[in-house]
Amino acid sequence: MTKGCLIFAHNGTIDYGSQAVLAAGLASKHLGVPVSLVSDIATVDDIKSKFDSLPFDQIIIINKPSVTNYRYLTDGVTSQKHLIEFNNSNRNSAYDLTPYDRTLVIDSDFLIFSDVLNQYWEDTNDFLITPGMYNPFEEQYRPTEYILNPSSINMLWATNIMFSKTPEVKLVFDLVEHIREEYVYYAGLYEFSPDKYRNDFAFSVACHIMSGHGTNQWHGELPVPVLYDDNSELANIRSDQLTFVSKDQHSPNNYFLSRCKNQDVHVLNKFSILANIQSLMELV
């Protein structure tokens, strides 16, 4: 059985390609598995021009998704908001594109600093997904249990997905594609905003349907990682730890410093990753 990691990256207003190089280097270092990239020609040309060597096992070239989403992203504690473009509506194609029998799909802003995910390669579940994120500053206000809507289903995070190639898992990815195509309908049914396509929501709905509409959980769960939202930014980088400064959203004059050591981290502030890409690449 072959196993490996898969990362999608399509450059837009954000340099997702460089993020993917970093994420791949860290995944390869800490998990010891090959990492492949799914990307478009322009993005691949761009990273080839920026990095002496690329940490990818394979680079799978596809067309950039035609559907582009936009959203505002805060750049750390400055509270400066930027409209960014993201092209990730093709995550459901991971099943067909992966070169591995057992695949870990990660977002390009998911930085792996531990081997915790290695425990799941032999898991009996054919499909595992992250059930939540641990936001250290939001715990008292909003725990790891995120929801699509108070009366609807809990949100799963497509940030990390591990799957094997089986007919049942193929069904899930096909279902995600169907939900993407009929997104407005499912947004109405599951009571979330149809404004922007989100892989998280599509996978959440697909897993809910696969569970017999909530009667028996079908998917397996990956560990809940630490999340630093876009009100946080990297303040210091050392070989074994990242230090973040974060703004308290409930008390704007308060700031927190926190260290994250040997922990996998989901860093939503892409500006901060890219501003520190050289230092971060030294950790690879």
Added chain:
Amino acid sequence: MSRGYLLFALNTDSTDYVKLAHACALSIKITQPDGYNKVALVTNTPVDESAFDIVIPYIGPLGMDARSRAYDYTPFDETILLDADMLFLKDMSHYWSLVDSKDLFVTTAPQTYKSKLITNYGHYRKLFAENKWPNVYNAWTYFRKADISNQFFSLVKTITDNPAEFIDAIIPGCGLNTIPTDEAFALALIILDIVDDATNPDWQFPRITHMKPAVQLWDSYISDWNEKLRFSLDTKGQIKIGVWQQTELLHYVKKELITDEIIDTLKDAL
């Protein structure tokens, strides 16, 4: 040895309880196998529905406390007393054998429509919480013909028929004028010292999906859950609340849900 479900349906100006009981009986016929699907209805209204195996005329006080007469009215050796505003969604016949070592058993396992057990007393049960009463729900009560069951229902009847005396003696200043059936059940179990025999919080069955809005773990309170969540019934008699498939005993609370169309759909499913 006969066994069956017992429903009380005493119509009021605002609610057609017979219609609710009819829906409940149909859901029992759809989901429960032969030998476990007998339904007896106690009512003061003429009824001509084949979903009821036995219709028993009711003579006595009106209102919720009619259920205190369950022991007197039941035609069965083993009875499960139900609220009328409930629907069966799966085979629950195995519960009979799980409780048949007992003379009396009252469920304490309510859950939300998302199948989360309601482990605390909750918004509606301040009196239970303050007095640490057993968290019983009379909506599913098993009893067999036995002395202790007879004593229990006699005491429940005494409590509900004489609320002032019990309120003054046990819960003075609670603000109640009557003692609702769940409260009366809890008091009777305590007075007879049979709480541990007749309840078992560790069992977590049978689960009742309780649709009172304030127990749904929502951020804000609304008076009608159906304003927030769709109620859908399919042609096989299966129900979704919002996007959640329901499988446990559904205590839908909102009486207006049971329309003639719902009854017809359940009949077709049967």
